[in-house]
Amino acid sequence: MIIPIVRTAILALRRDRGSMVLSFVVPIAFFSIFAVVFGGQHDTVHKINVIVVDEDQSQASRQLVNGLQRDGSLTVVTQPASTKDQPQPAPYTAATAEDAVKAGDVSVALIVPHGWGTNPISFRGDSDAPAIQLLSDQSDAIAPQMVGGLLQKAAMTSMPLSMAEQGMKYTEQYAGTFTLEQRKNMETNLDRLRKIESNQSKGATGSALTSQAGGIVAVTTRSVVGENKKSPTISFYAAAIGVMFLLFTATGSAGALLDEAESGALDRVLSSRITMTGLLAGKLVFNILLAFTQLTLMFLWAWAVFKLDFFTHIPGFIVMGLCTAFAVAAFGILLASICRTRAQLGALSTLLVLTMSAIGGSMFPRFLMSDAMQKAGLCTINAWAIDGFRKVFWYELPLTDLWPQVSVLLAIGIVLFAVARRIARRWEYA
């Protein structure tokens, strides 16, 4: 009695390729994608980009910068990347470094001020020398913490001489002056330290010493982006989650094409004055309006409930919203034109949308991913859309700064729509 039911169900499942894919391929595909994105099994460890400006140019500051450069967890940048217009750009200054953080180029910048090297070590924070400035972007809660810790580690491992000299000063200050013999022995050992430091600066790689927490170098942290914002992650998540669901909605909506093809309504429509290009363009416009309305509602909700500063960013929102809506709408039309049935569309869209969302930063900020994954994310609509919305709502950049995101999203939309139109020829005539 049971076996015939099971056999029938197995037969039905075998004939339903969409269900087969959803049942067996999608879970494995997702496991693999998430293992790669979050497991770091096939990639290098993510490095933090940090701008370092050495205004002091003292021996201690150079040693500190060298120490930071040797650290495997950091990518130290001291000058902007060269371009055609500027093959040899000027090194960063405190002002240009701050601008770079504000523009979202990096999350952290370190400024070593003039005079810091006169008294670099500050065991109790009582140094009269100026402190190192750590400029941060508040939307990235992790990078400033890591850079702060690695800065202390670099100070301990790359400036033993400074530490020893400072230690001697403290000892003399609180325990009394050294005897001549003690001073002579100290100087002998300091000479040995100088030789070690000299060898290190000639090409030694990162130290294996473990750092200890604690402020041996005085650091002043300052948020240069988002210091006045109440909820630094709201705009990110409004865009990130919004784009992911836009993709789902667009594919679902475009799937109406498949329903119409199956019912014969598509044939009837195409026998009227409507051409295939007109039909697809109509569907595209509808999907754009639907997606833009969805985004608007999402951001209005974020404004009403989470105090997102929506109304002072209307122009940027409209530009990014329309470009994003165009790209996702074309994506939906393409998927619908590729698939033969709703079941196929459901399986394919689930696979693609969740993959794009994982890689593109809708589930997890891209700046926390490895460099390779960050680059892979640039193949997704999500990444470009989220970057654009971050520029608008977080970095508050002018509209002209949105040109990379706008160009890419428009190009994606145009290409996807053109491909969809080509594939849709199968519906035009038998």
Add this chain to the structure above:
Amino acid sequence: MSTNPESSNLSPLPAPVPLQVDTLIKRFGQVVAVDGISLQMRAGECLGLLGPNGAGKSTLIRAIAGRVIPDTGQVAIFGFPAGSPQARAALGWVPQDLALYPRLSAKENLQSFGRYYGLTGKKLEQAVARCLDWAALQDRAGDLVSTLSGGMKRRLNMAAGLIHQPRLVLMDEPTVGVDPQSRNRIFEMIEALRSEGMTIIYTTHYMEEAERLCDRIAIVDHGRIIALDTRVALVYSSFASRSQVLARLEGPPGKVSAWVEARGGRLVDGTAEFTIEGPKEIAALLEAATEADLELVDLSLRRPNLESVFLHLTGRELRD
């Protein structure tokens, strides 16, 4: 100078015929769906395409609608190539499938299809009202299509094909899957169109529908038109003045079939069919059956119909 056209020496150009099909061939892979069909329609005519499933009727209809590109041959609608904007405007298509938007109401469906044909404003509203009236769906205009009965959906499907008042209508088996009462309602709708002088192509595999509705009937089989004429002419060309005798005989099955075959008849669903020139031949049949020890259970005489013609021409039944 006279302005009366009748007094002019210039003879007017002949108006293009509603439909001209020339040696149309369409293949799908190895299958020849339409195999060299040619036909021409007169204005106001209702032409029936009668044939079994798979005969090529729907492919022919789709080629006329411009939805199938023929391998060879041409289709012209009022002189314009099939699929051209002028041909599309002149053509109404009622597909075999229920080509409707199920989540829209009956009225919204008609409005949508009307807009696809360029109707707007008052013209659109008038067209919708006319179609709802024609399909007797005024009281269900606001109901979603998914809630309508099968017959209502069929009527709405037909109305959607006529929303733009076409001059030539293609009806592809519009009564598929409807009950007898709804079928009669659909016949009345088509007869109303005919009375208005609409040119109609009507495909069916029901002989009764073709006989009731069509002026001329094209019998289609294996992608070809094997006969095209009025019902009376088709029957006459196959049977002249002959009639058919239907006899049910009881006896050993092998013996019955051998006897029927020997007398030039054939067995269809256990009933023997004979074509006779006159009633006098009936007596001879009865006598021969008695001599062969076959018991006659039932006997009737009928005039041959389209089914008989199809059988005569193809050797198969219409619903094979």
